[in-house]
Amino acid sequence: MAPQRLFIVERGEESPSLGERLYRYIKSVKRGGKLLCAAPRQLIREEWLGQYFPPKPVVIQFPVNDICNARCVMCHIWQRKRDHEITPQELRQILADPLFRRVRYVGMSGGEPTLRSDLPEIGRVLIETLPRLRGMGIITNALRVRTVVERILALAEIARAANVPFGINVSLDGIGADHDRNRGVRGNFAAAVEVIRTFQQQGLPVSVGCTLTPLNCYGADEVLEWCEQNHLQGWEFRLGVEIKRIYNEGYGRQHPFTPEQRFHLIMFFDKLVHHPQVDEAHREFYHSLIGQLAFGLPRKAGCDWRSRGVTLDTRGNISYCSVQSPILGSALKRSAWQLFKEGLPERRRILREHCDSCQHDLLGPPPARVMVVRGVDTILRPWRRQARKLYRWFNTRVGAFQAPRSLLRAAHNSPSTWQHVLVTGWYGTETAGDKAILGELLHFLRTYAPGCRITLTTLDRKVSRQTRLELTGLENVALVPMDRGHDPALIESVDAVIVGGGPLEEIDQMEHIWRMFFEANRRRKARILFGCGVGPLHTDRLRQMVGAILQMTTAGFLRDAESCEYAVKLGAPGSLGCACDPALAYLQRWITPSPKGAHEEEFLRIVGLVRANTREYIVDMTEAELKRFNARTAGQIAHILESACQMHQAKTKQPVQVDLLPMHALWVGGDDRIFNRYVARHFRNPETVRVERAYLPLETLLQTLSSANAAVAMRYHGHLFCMALGIPFLSIDYTGRPGKVHSLIRRIGYEPWSEEWRNIDTARAASRLQDLLEGRPYWSAYLRQQTDTLVGELYRTYTRVFDLPGVRA
Structure with a gap:
């Protein structure tokens, strides 16, 4: 799969004027300059002196209670019993301490914060006692819809009256059963959706937070798609990790990601890094997380709790971060500022021993070294872009990419x-x-x-x-x-x-x-x-x-x-x-003598090896036109598959199952699993179709595919996999003439079983697929024979072009 461009200029779109380009460059210079100017202060005040002469915190993490009505797999707070919760009067007393004089933001969480009936009064105290407060936020599981809406609306009204920005984050860990399974409560997804839509109708800023665990990680793309379809401007994804405050010690050992799940998450976070809606802080966090998951690198993302954050819990206890910090003491009994300063050796220990490996989504200014790199890159990026354009233009004009005049023989060609x-x-x-x-x-x-x-x-x-x-x-x-x-x-x-x-x-x-x-x-x-x-x-x-x-x-x-x-x-x-594509020889060697699986007599399996078409094959459409055409194709493929299933069942009374498998599971080049979901949504009977959401290593994909009875192949190598495995397939030619799919189909004499992507006749295609199901023994043998012929030609080509004595398969 060749990499595809991330951003493509629409046909007919005008390039920006000189004035617009200059304006954009000035903005880049300002952004980069701010980072470069902030870096020295970050290094000296926050990273060096701040660990001995601490600045007062600007952000409070405030879990207002320690109980919860959900049963999340990544959290054990729900096992706790309600005990002391600081009253509004006690909170007012604590916040009068000098430690909190510079606080600009408070994030309220739990447990489940809306289980407190005095939640609006808690918000009022925060606003009245924190003179520099510039924002508040709350996280909710949205389980008890009426209670959540009433209490958060009351809290939002208090913030509005005081002109303090207020944000709501609703936990959404999956779509449907995925969310309910991760949160341990049936019906939680429906409640969360109702709460989100209620707040949207009220005009309140609502965002979504998705915690990824081994139970729901393959549904992350579905959550992202749901957020985009429902016009949510704010969303964030995080990993379930061990956190002292939520009592889940040993979580990482008890719920580890498989290697395949880990890779899936790495590529999902890579997709988020390039997503236009992601802000710089989250972009830096996702990029850092990729380095940690893929290469074991230390954390590069910023975190306020390294120097400018504090945690105040529901009992009035003070700690640094929620992830690793022990309780420093009770702010009801001693000065919070004194507790904060006396615990500095502990914070330095946490920085030394834990911060590099932390994968929590606490955010803040990045380290000074990251600021410098990002600032320089922001300033130079427009110049690099223009230099590349000039370089390509110049080399095209002067013929720089021609072959050298002297084509030299290789010293070792054998x-x-x-x-x-x-x-x-x-x-x-x-x-x-x-x-x-x-x-x-x-x-x-x-x-x-x-x-x-x-x-x-x-x-x-x-x-x-x-x-x-x-x-x-x-x-x-x-x-x-x-x-x-x-x-x-x-x-x-x-x-x-x-x-x-x-x-x-x-x-x-x-x-x-x-x-x-x-x-x-x-x-x-x-x-x-x-x-x-x-x-x-x-x-x-x-x-x-x-x-x-x-x-x-x-x-x-x-x-x-x-x-x-x-x-x-x-x-x-x-x-x-x-010769032919070398993949055929690999696939032929892979084949085991085991025929179809034990399900053959019970039901038949049709697999879909389909994809969305892309711009390297379709150059006469805009992005919007291509997107509409792909949507139409998804519906056509669903109709073909479902109609063939119905026709076969009507004739034989034998059930047919459709499995949509991914040949490509990276966002670069188009993740087939996303297109497969579009196809599945067009099925009138959703029980007929199953979308494979997991990342499948090559061996697993081949094992899953090998037991199929027929296929709809759109991916070029999907055709080859079916040929080698002897799976009769209906071809959808997305490359056109004289593209690679058309060339292969013509070469093996398979034209009657191919549909051209732009002109799919769904009734004809469904009938053809049904014919392949009925004649599968013949067509399976035919495809294997064609594979043998092509692989034999490949081996003879090896001998001829590399001057080999003989080929050993």
Whole structure:
């Protein structure tokens, strides 16, 4: 899967004027300048002196009670019994202490704060006794709808009268049963939705907080989508973590995430980092969390409780943060300011021993070093953007991406002589099909270059680290960023640069491959194409670049005849072979002699391997038009699947189940699980369809897919997986002529079973799918035979283009 652009200019959209660009740059300079100016104070006053001569807190975390009517999996407060809760009069006494003179914000929580009947009076005391107060907020589980609404509305009215901004955060951990399961109370989701809509109708600022645990983590995207559809401007996602204040010691050991869940969360938080609605503080927090989860890095996000926050609990006790701080003492018995100062050695211990590993969503100004980096980046980013545009324009005009005049023969073109190879491609955004290609390349190298060391370029290290866990032989492979793959020292250390499958297409990162080949040519290293496709290409710049890559190639093969024909037009050498996608060989080797599962006699399974179409294939639509077309396609696919199920059941009385499986589960390139949900919503009988929400490693996906009786395949590699596994499939050609899907379908003589994406006839398609179900023994054998033919051709191509003595499958 080649990476896709995150932001695409709409067709006909005017570029900003010089004045607008200047205005945006001035704003960037101001933002960056503020960060740079704040960094010294943050370093000296907060991080150094503040740990010995503390500034007074500006924020209070205030759990107003210690009981709860929910039974959340990540919290044990609900097991507590009500005891002493400070009265409004006691609170007034505590807040008169000098510790609270500079407080600007109070966050009220619990337990469940709305269980206090005097909650409005608590709010009134806060407003009257905190002279610098600039905002209040409250978190609620929204279980008792009437009580929650009445008490929070009363609190909001008090804040409004005092002109103090007030925010409401409703806990929403999933949609439907996901939320109820995480919160331990049936009907909690319906109550939360009612409360949210009530506050929206009242014009109050309401946001959503989602706590992710192993029970609900695969529903995070659904919560985000629900928030967007319901026009919620504020939402945040956090992990369930161990917190002293909520009595959940040992939570991390009792409820660990699986490796697959952890990777899913890493990529979900990566999606949030790039989401336009996320503010800088949360963006920094999510980015920090990714580093902690993926690489074990120390926390980089800011936190007020490192120096400027305090926790006041319902008994009047003072502590630093809620996560690790012990109780410092009772503010009803001693001065809160004295307790705060006397406990500083404990805060320094927490900073030293716990803060780097903390994953709680407490926020605040980032560390000074982060401020400096972010400030410089904010100021320079517009210049870098303009420099890249100028660089691309200049290189296109002067023909900088042409092949070198001297195309040098490789010193070691035979795999048997390779000691170290650099494998590149679109790794870091890989689909299941890309993993299968890489698996075949690893097998090829183990067979013909035994002992060869491998270095893999990646567009995203955290993604390739996951792939490294899924493929045998990849465990000890070194990873390097793709934009550093052309480093002269690295190229000098390898014998070959191999593009491991995937398309040579219209994408800016193609320049990295050109640079690797250019440097490899200069140093007489082998330049190998291993089963690539060519196209689509829409601009002269990319046609020139891909043509140069093809001309510099010393050996290799392409995956289909259309790619070979296009490559010749772009100047490819005649020695390039034409075979098939290498993933087929990997899949054929994977197949076990076990046929269909035990369910065969009970019910049939149709799987959907579908996707939303994207701009590299559809260039004649705006983003809005493409989005509408994808929505229409989702409905058409649902109609095809459901109609085929009904027709088969009417004929045979045998139940049919539809499973929608993801071939790609990264937000970059389009997460199939999101599109699958759109498809499922169009089913009239939702019990017929199941959407796989989990992240499936390649092995798990193949095991799940192998027991299917038929499929609707839209993903290109979905076609190949079905072929190798002998699963009759209805093809939806989303690439058009002469795209890769059309090429494959024509090659295996499967045209009657293919629908063109722009012109799907749902009645005809459903009938065809029903025919495939009835004739599945024949079509299964036919597809396996076609696979054998293509893989045999692939092995012969290995022998021919790499001058090998013979191929061992």
